[in-house]
Amino acid sequence: MASMAAEIAQSLPYLRRYARAITGDQRRGDIQVQRCLERLLTDRGNSGGLPLRTLLFRTLTRSWNDQPEAEAMFAAPIANDAILDHRVREIAPARRQALVLSVLEGFSTDEIGLILEISQAEAEQLLVLAKNDLRDQRPTRIMIIEDEPIIALDLAGICERHGHQVVGFAATRAEAVAKAREERPGLILADIQLADDSSGIDAITDILEHMTVPVIFITAFPQRLLTGQRPEPTFLITKPFDADTLAVSISQALATAAA
Structure with a gap:
């Protein structure tokens, strides 16, 4: 049990990140993590031989999909390709879950098939359709809060390659608030540590007093911001990031904000 507890503790920050990403909200996500752990304790003898990390993510996904507020429910796995294609097209939230997991x-x-309780073929189909969704998603206007110019330009290049428009940069809390009020972006990418030693979280708190906008935080230390003990980011990616991670995070943030 001690080793199991240690393994759960190691996975918890990433379980929180996944839960917040699929629910679109810190509070809802952290509640799902708590329900997941309670469910795991109740059913601890019924793991089906799954590795603990896989079991944790499957239990959380099942718990969320069982909630009335969840956007999709999974039916039993099926084999017919034509029916499979129709079914997969009807459950866009499952595509997003698959993409986030991947x-x-x-x-x-x-592993995604085991977590979502579908076949591997269905999981592959979900990922194909989810990547199509990425290309088809309506572009938005993005503001970048980042005090490292090279990183800011890298972020901007990725955003623009996916069809989004970068409407401004800010390196300090005050600049960020002023730029957001001026540009009214559709999404904000924010570093945690800014040039004036202020916090990107503080800047976003100020911005959200005047508008509603989805935010993705970027940090080299995600574990510090996934404790569930205080108001924390809903969407979080880790430095160094890659283009796919950023694109998927933007897609999920926009999708859950529009839900």
């Missing part, structure tokens, strides 16, 4: 959390397609 790109942000690093699960393979067979």
Whole structure:
């Protein structure tokens, strides 16, 4: 039990990140993590031989999909390709879950199948359709809060390659608030530590007093911001980031904000 507890503790920050990403909200996500752990304790003898990390993510996903507020429910796995294609097209939230599990959390397609309780073929189909969704998603106007010019330009290049418009940069809390009021962006990318030693979280708190906008935070230390003990980011990616991780995070933030 001690080793199991240690393994759960190691996975918790990333379980919180996944829960917040699929629910679109810190509070809802952290509640799902708590429900997941309670459910795991109740059913601890019924793991089906799954590795603990896979079991944690499957239990959380099942718990969320069982909630009335969840956007999708999974039916029993099916084999017919034509029916499969129709079914997969009807459950866009499952595509997003698959994409987050793949790109942000690093699960393979067979692991994603186990987590979502579908076949590997269905998981592969979900990922194909989810990537199509990325290309088809309506572009938005993005503001970048980042005090490192090279990183800011890298972020801007990725955003623009995916069709989004970068409407401004800010390196300090005051600049960020002023730029957001001026540009009214559709999404904000924010570093945690800014040039004037202020916090990107503080800047976003100020901005959200005047507008509602989805935010993705970028940090080299995600574990410090995924404790569930205080108001924390809903969407979080880790430095160094890659283009796919950023694109998926933007897509998920926009999708959950529009839900």
